[in-house]
Amino acid sequence: MAVVKLKKIGILGLKEKLEHILSLLQKEETFHIVDPQLSEDTDILNTFFTPASSPRRVEVEEALHTIDAALKNLDSLREERGLFEGLLPERILVEAEEIEGIFEKFDYKAVCKDIEKTRFALQKLEERISAIQQEIQSLLPFRELPFSFNEIKKTISLPLKFIRVKEKNREEWEALFQSVPETHLEKIGKSQEENFYIIFSLPSREEEVTEIIKEHGIEEFTPPDLDEPPGERIKALGKEKESLLKKKQEIREEVKAYLAKERNLKIAYDYYYLLFQKELAYEESRESKCTFILVGWVPENEYGQLTGWLGRNFPETACIELPMDEEEKVPIKLRNHSIFRPFETITRLYTLPRYGEVDPSPLLAPFFAFFFGLCLTDAGYGVILVLVSLFLMKKLTVGKDMLKVILIGGITTIFWGIITGGWFGIEPDNLPAFLQKLIIFNPLKDLMTLFVLSLALGMIHILFGIGIEFYEKMRKKMWLEALGAELSWLAIIPGLIMYYLFQKTSPLFSRIGIYMALGGLIISFLPCFQKGQNPFLKMLAVIGGFMWKGKDFLGNILSYSRLMALGLATSVIALVVNTLAGITSSIPLIGIGASIIVLIGGHIFNLTINTLGAFVHTSRLQFVEFFPYFFEGGGKEFHPLSREGKYTLIITRR
């Protein structure tokens, strides 16, 4: 249980077999390949072996790039996405044979090219449509003009000016131009805010007109180059637009056909993705003229199996166990009983343990589960959580571990809900009799019980953390440290609690408690007797550390009061929802309907926000309060050469 022991091994074999060996390793998914890091003392190896370069890498990368681009194009072609679509990660479930045989019936290159073409065509269409719309907009003011602009320009041989004038000072401008003799001002168009004019005058007056335009900052415009009257042009454009829109619809239909091929495209992507992983592994190996070396990690319990089939299939291959450096970063693989496995996700949220450290997943599991439940404390909500997580576990292909955590949390929520009488915020007095009998205390009336319970759970959590560290130090034979820093506290705190608890009832136990606490205090000075250190300085360090730890301990335990606060928040908000529903039900006519909406909406809302809160704060209690007592972390994940794709999940039939 916990962190899996690994072996570092080197595989030495014939170069021509490397590709095949890698394929088998990829299927077995037990070998984490690393760079061989041939150091100075392996000089000989360095002269013979050079980094291998994979023969197919360029080709594979090209294919990946093509399919990726096609998938992105397809995504941009998809018309509309639901708000929550793509929120939950989904994988395509396939059998290994389907990936391997994907190209027998599916020509990805042709499909990719078609998708690219379609996207290009659609883009062109859209550009043209928006250009038409713009042109129509610009012609709209002149739609009543009975002749074309080019006609005007051809017919009138006098100097012409086209101007646009804001509606609000129209009369003023008109008067200005009309005051110039031998000049004509003709209105040719009108939009909501502007008027468009054409001005022509005798050549001798042209300068005068130009002067007025300049002086008053009047805007001129270039008439569109049109041989037909604007009205007709608008009509023609409208027709073109209509036919383009129809075409667009047709292309949309085509896209639907491509979307049906998305699954195959994704499988094809993973085909190359898996190949790419293999090529990367290839490049981690070293090669000489005819041989190769591959170095990596394998779980101890799978080592025999690995060497077994290597020897059977490739008798000329040698498998050597390599020495492990003290400082070496061994990859981390966690293995736990199936009940605890979901809680590995919680550990991963923080960080993986280092090699040789304990795996905190099974240790935090019971605390996480019960704290989560205490933050909700409503059996009704617990039932909903259980049902929802079971449903999603059936529906989804990934993220099941997280759902299992919620499922277990849902069960503990039911437990806390039953003993505190929390059922959708219904007053305990109104519950059925058999449920009332199960109630141990009502947190809304008995706040102090809940408060003490929260802190007591916190104290157990922290003492457990100290206990783990004690065990770890004993295992590493750091006797004095373990006794002084950990066992002392394990005696002092329970001792003091015993002293206070039994002060009135049992003087004997009370006295035992006081002795325990004193004993703990004494052994906390044990580290002063470590060899090779100035005992006086050491004593100062011990006293300082002792006080610091005491302060930490107090603060940490108080932090568990959040369990109470969050639990209360859930129950009181549920109560508020019920009260509000009660108030709305008295509204005439719509009362019942409205109160049902308030009830359902309110409880769903309360459940969602408090489940999030419960998860986050329970995680925090593990990371900030529990872990510092024994856990550091910082390991890197064991990542074997595997068949884990980007879009697919292979159904194994082992």
Next chain:
Amino acid sequence: MLSALGLALAIGGGALAVALAGIGSAIGIGHAARSAAGVLSEEPEKFGSLLILIALPGTQGFYGFLVGFLVLMKVGLVSGQIPPITVYQGLQIFFASLPIALAGLLSGVHQGKVSAAGAGVVAKQPSAFMKAVILSALVETYAVLGLLGSILFLNGIKVG
């Protein structure tokens, strides 16, 4: 007359809890949502994670509302049977409401800022999303303590 002043003081406390904590949440969500919108414009598929980060500073508003409701229950406005409340009792309830009002106001704003930074984390390192959530929750601790303080104080006050 004095009983009415007592009731008014109590309601003042409840109202402050609802209003100040609500303001804190509103400002906090404002900070977080603005940053998230920036990420969203580039990567709309991260809506789910971002929504959680945005929602986090929203809890203060609820804590405030919750205390406001507890005050209402205490002074009997929910049931409609209002016991006589002295000025001192009114003041007690008023002060008991302050922890969540003030802690909610300030922690909401700051949690919003941490969540906004978290949106940046989600943009660059989607896998570190939960860590950003935890960081944001570190700030919320003090709103939780404020809520707890208000509940405990209110619980200790005897009315009627």
